[in-house]
Amino acid sequence: xxxxxxxxxxxxxxxxxxxxxxxxPQPRKTVSHKTDKPIITGADQTGLYLNYLKGKNVGMVVNxxxxxxxxxxxxxxxxxxxxxxxxKIFGPEHGFRGNASNGAAVGNDVDVKTGIPxxxxxxxxxxxxxxxxxxxxxxxxxxxxxxGVRFYTYISTLHYVMEGxxxxxxxxxxxxxxxxxxxxxxxPILDSAYKSFVGMHPIxxxxxxxxxxxxxxxxxxxxxxxxxxxxxxxxxxxxxTHAAAYVxxxxxxxxxxxxxxxxxxxxxxxxxxxxxxxxxxxxxxFVQVGHPLLKGKYSFVFTPVSIAxxxxxxxxxxxxxxxIDLKNYSTAALKKNGQINLSWxxxxxxxxxxxxxxxxxxFIKLAGTEELRKQIEAGKSETEIRQSWAAGxxxxxxxxxxxxLYP
Numbered sequence: 022x023x024x025x026x027x028x029x030x031x032x033x034x035x036x037x038x039x040x041x042x043x044x045x046p047q048p049r050k051t052v053s054h055k056t057d058k059p060i061i062t063g064a065d066q067t068g069l070y071l072n073y074l075k076g077k078n079v080g081m082v083v084n085x086x087x088x089x090x091x092x093x094x095x096x097x098x099x100x101x102x103x104x105x106x107x108x109k110i111f112g113p114e115h116g117f118r119g120n121a122s123n124g125a126a127v128g129n130d131v132d133v134k135t136g137i138p139x140x141x142x143x144x145x146x147x148x149x150x151x152x153x154x155x156x157x158x159x160x161x162x163x164x165x166x167x168x169g170v171r172f173y174t175y176i177s178t179l180h181y182v183m184e185g186x187x188x189x190x191x192x193x194x195x196x197x198x199x200x201x202x203x204x205x206x207x208x209p210i211l212d213s214a215y216k217s218f219v220g221m222h223p224i225x226x227x228x229x230x231x232x233x234x235x236x237x238x239x240x241x242x243x244x245x246x247x248x249x250x251x252x253x254x255x256x257x258x259x260x261x262t263h264a265a266a267y268v269x270x271x272x273x274x275x276x277x278x279x280x281x282x283x284x285x286x287x288x289x290x291x292x293x294x295x296x297x298x299x300x301x302x303x304x305x306x307f308v309q310v311g312h313p314l315l316k317g318k319y320s321f322v323f324t325p326v327s328i329a330x331x332x333x334x335x336x337x338x339x340x341x342x343x344x345i346d347l348k349n350y351s352t353a354a355l356k357k358n359g360q361i362n363l364s365w366x367x368x369x370x371x372x373x374x375x376x377x378x379x380x381x382x383x384f385i386k387l388a389g390t391e392e393l394r395k396q397i398e399a400g401k402s403e404t405e406i407r408q409s410w411a412a413g414x415x416x417x418x419x420x421x422x423x424x425x426l427y428p
Contacts, residue, residue, distance in 0.1 A: 063196035063256035086166035211389035294384025302335030311344025
């Protein structure tokens with residue numbers, strides 16, 4: 022009898038289980054994209070692409086950030102040792118070895134270590150590889166660390182390399198690398214009237230994509246000349262999300278020489294379009310902002326000087342500058358909110374005694390629109406300025422989602 026009662030009660034509980042669950046729903050499990058596994062770059066996953074390169078004459082678009090392994094061996098050197106036929110190297114702004122100052126024209130050369138010809142894609146308006154440059158090349162690799170900002174010219178070099186490859190029927194492999202500013206999608210959308218090498222596409226200041234995702238957008242949105250399409254082969258990152266913290270193992274350019282400068286760059290680089298010093302000519306560029314005319318308003322001081330290979334003729338050279346020190350500024354809020362800091366620009370304009378000479382002609386190219394300057398001069402609040410970006414950013418984010426490779 023006891024056994025029959027036990028079976029009856031068990032059967033009853035099973036029958037009532039759905040009703041009990043409905044009355045007392047369990048917490049819904051959320052999917053987490055966090056991982057304790059280390060991020061592995063595309064270049065480091067040689068097993069995914071070595072066989073694909075064998076038997077091909079390869080050109081590489083690389084610089085000092087193009088490394089493989091814990092020993093930070095230059096990727097051309099590593100691939101040569103692995104039997105890959107590297108025929109030509111193409112260098113972006115700052116050169117193949119990354120030691121040329123910002124904006125400095127870089128000429129063609131021969132790599133001393135390997136004897137491979139080095140073709141500059143940042144010299145005498147030579148941004149795009151020509152037919153002669155690509156002669157003898159049947160496959161290209163793009164392996165450069167980006168920082169996720171529109172006016173950082175490596176994505177402009179990517180555009181022209183894709184265009185040259187597409188026009189010459191050459192496949193392009195992209196060895197993807199993380200975006201250290203991957204959560205920040207902010208700023209005005211570029212107005213095509215102000216298109217330049219520091220702003221080629223209708224995107225915000227901080228675009229929130231990796232270099233491979235961005236290449237897919239260039240193709241997908243038809244931004245190449247005559248809407249040609251570049252055949253891409255992408256070696257994806259492992260264990261990466263856009264929210265992942267990533268400290269670059271190599272400085273991406275001479276003046277982005279600290280992790281703090283890289284994280285502040287989307288915000289402070291706008292001061293390049295003013296008469297202010299943003300620390301070029303010091304060992305803390307993009308981490309301090311100041312001007313001689315702010316004497317008495319700030320106690321923090323620094324003096325820009327000429328530094329070979331970094332900033333040989335910096336703004337306010339040899340002048341004592343007074344301003345703000347961002348060395349210990351917490352960048353966590355920028356990452357969390359997904360926004361650049363606009364308040365520094367607005368606040369410094371308000372207190373600057375010579376407003377007619379605050380901005381220079383370069384500001385419009387950096388901002389990508391003339392509206393931001395007009396808004397600041399008109400005394401618009403940060404909230405009002407951000408509201409004017411909202412529609413453009415919303416449209417861009419919808420477009421961006423189509424090309425994402427990572428959560």
